[in-house]
Amino acid sequence: MPLLKKMLAQFGVEDKRVRLEWVSASEGERFASIVNDMTEEVRALGPFSRNDGGKHG
Amino acid sequence: MAKLKLALYWAAACGGCDVAVLDINEKILDVANLADIVFWPIALDFKYHHVEAMPDKSIDVCLFNGAIRSSEQEHIAKMLRAKSKVLVSFGSCACFGGIPALANLTTRAEIMQRAYIEAPSNDNPNKTLPQTKVSVPEGELTLPELFDDVLTLAQVVPVEYFVPGCPPTVDLILKVVNALATNSLPPVGAIIASEKSLCDECDRKKEKKMISKIYRTHEIIPDAERCLLEQGLLCMGPATRGGCGALCVKVNIPCRGCFGPPPGVKDQGAKLISSIASIYETKDEKDIARMVDEVADPAGTFYRFGMSNSMLKRKRVQGK
Numbered sequence: 001m002p003l004l005k006k007m008l009a010q011f012g013v014e015d016k017r018v019r020l021e022w023v024s025a026s027e028g029e030r031f032a033s034i035v036n037d038m039t040e041e042v043r044a045l046g047p048f049s050r051n052d053g054g055k056h057g
Numbered sequence: 058m059a060k061l062k063l064a065l066y067w068a069a070a071c072g073g074c075d076v077a078v079l080d081i082n083e084k085i086l087d088v089a090n091l092a093d094i095v096f097w098p099i100a101l102d103f104k105y106h107h108v109e110a111m112p113d114k115s116i117d118v119c120l121f122n123g124a125i126r127s128s129e130q131e132h133i134a135k136m137l138r139a140k141s142k143v144l145v146s147f148g149s150c151a152c153f154g155g156i157p158a159l160a161n162l163t164t165r166a167e168i169m170q171r172a173y174i175e176a177p178s179n180d181n182p183n184k185t186l187p188q189t190k191v192s193v194p195e196g197e198l199t200l201p202e203l204f205d206d207v208l209t210l211a212q213v214v215p216v217e218y219f220v221p222g223c224p225p226t227v228d229l230i231l232k233v234v235n236a237l238a239t240n241s242l243p244p245v246g247a248i249i250a251s252e253k254s255l256c257d258e259c260d261r262k263k264e265k266k267m268i269s270k271i272y273r274t275h276e277i278i279p280d281a282e283r284c285l286l287e288q289g290l291l292c293m294g295p296a297t298r299g300g301c302g303a304l305c306v307k308v309n310i311p312c313r314g315c316f317g318p319p320p321g322v323k324d325q326g327a328k329l330i331s332s333i334a335s336i337y338e339t340k341d342e343k344d345i346a347r348m349v350d351e352v353a354d355p356a357g358t359f360y361r362f363g364m365s366n367s368m369l370k371r372k373r374v375q376g377k
Contacts, residue, residue, distance in 0.1 A: 011162075
C-alpha cells in the first residue's frame with residue numbers, strides 16, 4: 001500500500017483518494033463512519049479527471 | 058501467388074525495431090522473395106508522397122513501430138492505416154507506449170523547458186523554443202507539433218495485430234513472416250507472443266517467495282540459478298507476457314516488462330505491486346518504509362514500457 005501510494009503520487013493522484021482499512025462484519029458503525037469520512041474527503045478534492053489518452057493531455 | 062506489398066514505418070522509436078527486422082539475417086532474403094517492400098524509411102528511399110499516391114488498401118501488410126507523439130506520426134499512422142489491409146503494431150512502443158511514453162510523467166511544456174532552456178549544454182540566451190510555423194524570407198517553414206501525450210498506435214488508428222518486444226525477437230518476426238507466407242494469420246486482434254506469463258517460461262529455481270530487501274540491479278550480482286524476484290530484484294516476470302524466450306533473465310538481468318501485461322491482466326504496474334505486496338516479509342512499519350525507499354522510481358520501473366497502455370496513462374495534469 002505505501003508503495004502504491006508512492007507510485008500514485010508520481011501520477012499526480014492525491015494521497016487521500018486511496019485508503020485501505022480492515023473492518024470486521026461486526027463493526028457496522030465503524031464501516032459507516034469510514035465510508036462517510038472518505039466520501040467527504042474525496043468530495044473536498046473534487047472530481048478526478050481521467051486521462052483517456054489524447055493529443056493534449 | 059503475387060508478391061505481397063510490405064511497408065515498414067517508425068514513429069516515436071529508437072530504430073531498434075527496424076534493426077531487429079534486419080537481424081533475421083539470411084531470412085531477409087525469404088522476405089524479399091515473399092514481398093515487395095514499398096516503403097521503409099530506414100532502409101529505402103521512398104518518400105511520403107509515394108505512399109500518398111498509392112490506392113487505399115494497396116499495401117498488404119504494414120509493420121508499424123514506434124509510439125505516436127507528434128502530428129507527423131499521427132498523420133502517417135492514419136495514412137498507412139488507409140493504405141494497408143493489415144496494420145501490425147510492431148514493438149513495445151507501438152503496442153504500449155514503450156520508453157518514449159515515460160514522457161507521460163511530464164508535459165510538453167516541461168519537456169520544452171528542460172530540453173531547450175534548462176539543459177546545461179544549451180546556449181539559448183533568447184530562450185527560443187521550436188515553433189510549428191516560422192516565416193523566413195524564402196517563405197513559411199513548418200515543423201510537426203509535439204503532443205502532450207505519448208499514445209499507442211491503437212489509440213490513434215485500428216490495428217489488426219500486436220507484436221510486442223523491445224525489440225520483437227527474431228523468432229517472433231519469423232513467426233509473423235511465416236504466417237504471411239502461408240496465409241495463416243491468427244484472428245484479428247491477436248497478440249503474437251505467448252499466452253502465458255514470463256514466469257511460466259523462466260526456468261530459474263523458485264523456492265521461498267519471501268523477500269525482506271529490494272535491490273537495484275547495480276547493487277548485487279544475483280545467483281544465476283534462483284528466481285531473481287526471490288533475490289530481491291524487481292523482476293517484472295509475474296506481470297509480463299511471455300514469448301521472448303526469457304532472454305534477459307537467462308543472462309541474469311531481471312525482466313523489464315517489454316512484452317506488456319499477460320492475458321487477463323489489465324494494468325501491468327498494479328499487478329507487479331500486488332505481487333511484491335504478497336512476497337514482502339514483514340509487517341513492521343519501519344521495514345515497509347525502508348522498502349518503499351528502496352524502490353527509487355516505482356512509476357518508471359513498473360510502467361517502463363507500458364505507460365500509454367496503463368489505466369492512468371499519464372501523470373494527471375491539474376485543472377483538466
